[in-house]
Amino acid sequence: MNKPKRDAFASARLRAGRCxxxxxxxxxxxxxxxxxxxxxxxxxxxxxxxxxAVSVPSTPDEIERGRYIVENVAMCPQCHxxxxxxxxxxxxxxxxxxxxxxxxxxxxxxxxLQAPRIGGNPPASDQDLVKLLTTGIWTDGRPLRLPxxxxxxxxxDAKAVVAYLKSVRQNP
Ligand code: HEC
Numbered sequence: 001m002n003k004p005k006r007d008a009f010a011s012a013r014l015r016a017g018r019c020x021x022x023x024x025x026x027x028x029x030x031x032x033x034x035x036x037x038x039x040x041x042x043x044x045x046x047x048x049x050x051x052x053a054v055s056v057p058s059t060p061d062e063i064e065r066g067r068y069i070v071e072n073v074a075m076c077p078q079c080h081x082x083x084x085x086x087x088x089x090x091x092x093x094x095x096x097x098x099x100x101x102x103x104x105x106x107x108x109x110x111x112x113l114q115a116p117r118i119g120g121n122p123p124a125s126d127q128d129l130v131k132l133l134t135t136g137i138w139t140d141g142r143p144l145r146l147p148x149x150x151x152x153x154x155x156x157d158a159k160a161v162v163a164y165l166k167s168v169r170q171n172p
Contacts, residue, residue: 056126056162066164069157070095079115079147094168095119102147112145119168126162133158 057063070076081089082098090096097117104111122129128139136143136150143150153161 054127054130054159056130056159056166058163062160063163063167065157066160066162066167069153069161070164074149074151074153074161076118080118095165100147104146110145112148115148118165120166122162122165126159126166129162129165130155130158133161 077089077095079100080095080098082093082096083101084090095118098115100111100113100115116123124132124139132138132144133151133153134155136152138144151158
């Protein structure tokens with residue numbers, strides 16, 4: 001007497017179970033989709049950058065473009081090239097490092113005494129130099145001290161500048 005009743009109950013539960021299958025599957029798909037989307041998209045170029053140094057151009061055109069930016073736009077030699085006694089930039093010691101020629105408005109013990117040599121064999125990797133010129137951040141994760149400016153060049157200009165810096169030959 002009880003059996004058919006129980007069967008009816010069981011099949012009702014089964015139906016309810018089947019009804020639940022679809023929403024559960026759909027929900028898991030949504031969650032799965034979200035989980036997949038939450039993960040950052042793969043960026044092969046970035047990985048390449050980290051594995052190897054950024055590739056700085058070495059064509060004469062790009063080096064010349066870098067020279068133009070350095071000398072006529074960013075004015076790096078004004079601080080980084082030493083001067084002759086007549087005050088002119090020493091043409092034989094381009095970007096060879098120079099004493100700071102101007103002082104802060106009020107005395108500052110943290111003011112750099114020297115703009116270091118940046119021509120020839122550069123003081124950091126291509127990648128670090130490009131980072132400095134595009135973000136203003138140096139190898140210690142901080143900006144350099146003023147009056148060195150936190151440049152925000154685009155990557156192509158920064159690479160051309162680094163190409164030029166590396167091409168500078170210092171006289172012994
Ligand atoms: C107004 C002066 C000035 C100008 C212009 C300038 N710099 Fe500098 N630069 C400095 C000074 C001063 C320092 C030292 C900063 C410090 O010690 O924190 C410096 C530091 C640097 C350093 C770190 C070197 C090292 O070995 O620590 C690099 C690289 C650099 N400059 C590149 C450049 C480039 C490239 C340009 C042009 C795009 C440029 N600077 C323009 C004054 C200048």
